[in-house]
Amino acid sequence: MRGHPAFVAQHATATCCRSCLQKWHGVDIGRQMNGAEQEEVVSLIMKWIDRQMRS
Numbered sequence: 001m002r003g004h005p006a007f008v009a010q011h012a013t014a015t016c017c018r019s020c021l022q023k024w025h026g027v028d029i030g031r032q033m034n035g036a037e038q039e040e041v042v043s044l045i046m047k048w049i050d051r052q053m054r055s
């Protein structure tokens, strides 16, 4: 999985795991993410991938 675009994107946007989500996005580890938070994370990843493909 090392170097896979989605994996790289998750690390670049700090959405790779719950502790990064808590640290960088303020999502508590103990609770489920709501729909808006999930959408925001997905759109962050998509924007990041889009940026990489343009550069």
Ligand SMILES: [Zn+2]
Residues within 6 Å of the ligand: 014, 015, 016, 017, 018, 019, 020, 021
């Ligand atoms: Zn992480």
